[in-house]
Amino acid sequence: MLSVHLILFLAFGAVAVAGAINLLAQTHPINSALSLIAVMAALAGEYLLLGAEFLAAVQVIVYAGAIMVLFVFTIMLLNAGVEERTKGSRVAIIFGIPGVLIGSVLLGWVMLRHSGTEAVAAGALPGAPGVIGQLLFHEFLLPFEITSILILIAIMGAVVLASKPPTTSVGPATLTAEQKVNT
Amino acid sequence: MVPLSYYLALSGILFACGVVGFLIKRNIITIFMSIELMLNGVNLSFVAFAAHWHALAGQVFVFFVMVVAAAEAAVGLAIIIAVYRTRETLNVDQVNLLKL
Numbered sequence: 001m002l003s004v005h006l007i008l009f010l011a012f013g014a015v016a017v018a019g020a021i022n023l024l025a026q027t028h029p030i031n032s033a034l035s036l037i038a039v040m041a042a043l044a045g046e047y048l049l050l051g052a053e054f055l056a057a058v059q060v061i062v063y064a065g066a067i068m069v070l071f072v073f074t075i076m077l078l079n080a081g082v083e084e085r086t087k088g089s090r091v092a093i094i095f096g097i098p099g100v101l102i103g104s105v106l107l108g109w110v111m112l113r114h115s116g117t118e119a120v121a122a123g124a125l126p127g128a129p130g131v132i133g134q135l136l137f138h139e140f141l142l143p144f145e146i147t148s149i150l151i152l153i154a155i156m157g158a159v160v161l162a163s164k165p166p167t168t169s170v171g172p173a174t175l176t177a178e179q180k181v182n183t
Numbered sequence: 184m185v186p187l188s189y190y191l192a193l194s195g196i197l198f199a200c201g202v203v204g205f206l207i208k209r210n211i212i213t214i215f216m217s218i219e220l221m222l223n224g225v226n227l228s229f230v231a232f233a234a235h236w237h238a239l240a241g242q243v244f245v246f247f248v249m250v251v252a253a254a255e256a257a258v259g260l261a262i263i264i265a266v267y268r269t270r271e272t273l274n275v276d277q278v279n280l281l282k283l
């Protein structure tokens with residue numbers, strides 16, 4: 001008998017897998033970005049099923065909101081078109097496809113046989129913001145502060161990398177201009 | 184009631200799709216999105232294990248993964264813009280020199 005929980009899990013999982021496969025199938029980056037947003041929204045639903053309501057909200061706001069807006073903005077800024085396909089090497093096809101099949105069968109067998117098969121109840125764990133905040137600011141205070149420094153470094157790095165390169169070309173034209181100023 | 188292995192299987196499928204996209208895609212932005220897909224797959228297994236073992240630390244780790252992903256996206260997209268400015272292409276096959 002299918003419970004509501006299992007039906008919701010299968011629905012969100014189907015959306016996530018379909019989005020992930022669509023990301024691979026599309027050739028235009030903007031279509032891939034939109035299907036990635038669908039994957040992230042479906043994953044937020046899975047987090048809700050697992051009782052992590054705050055994480056689900058953060059997933060939608062930060063991942064599907066902020067990060068994907070950055071991606072879409074970059075795609076439009078660079079005017080990215082349809083990608084050219086290149087033929088893969090034959091060795092990759094000969095060894096890659098059997099390797100992927102063997103690996104996925106092994107992984108599936110290990111997961112289905114050896115991981116815990118007892119059910120994960122919906123809302124078994126309170127994922128409320130208050131509880132997570134307590135944990136974040138007591139036990140994980142040092143990693144939290146270090147990530148704030150990481151964010152600061154990333155902001156400065158992004159500004160330095162994306163800003164226009166300074167025109168430090170010491171050509172004859174600039175030299176003569178400087179000489180004109182000096183003299 | 185959903186077994187833990189179902190969540191792990193979904194997480195593995197998403198991670199595998201990310202790996203395949205990383206390997207077969209030629210557009211540098213799509214490759215970057217495949218990395219984000221892999222991070223999302225790992226996040227799902229973190230949350231599933233947190234619910235399974237009744238340990239909230241798993242959910243806190245997802246926060247840190249998100250923070251690192253945001254920092255990585257900012258720096259990575261800035262690098263892509265810098266590469267595009269000098270090379271005028273987004274195809275990774277044509278970006279084969281480390282020197283700008």
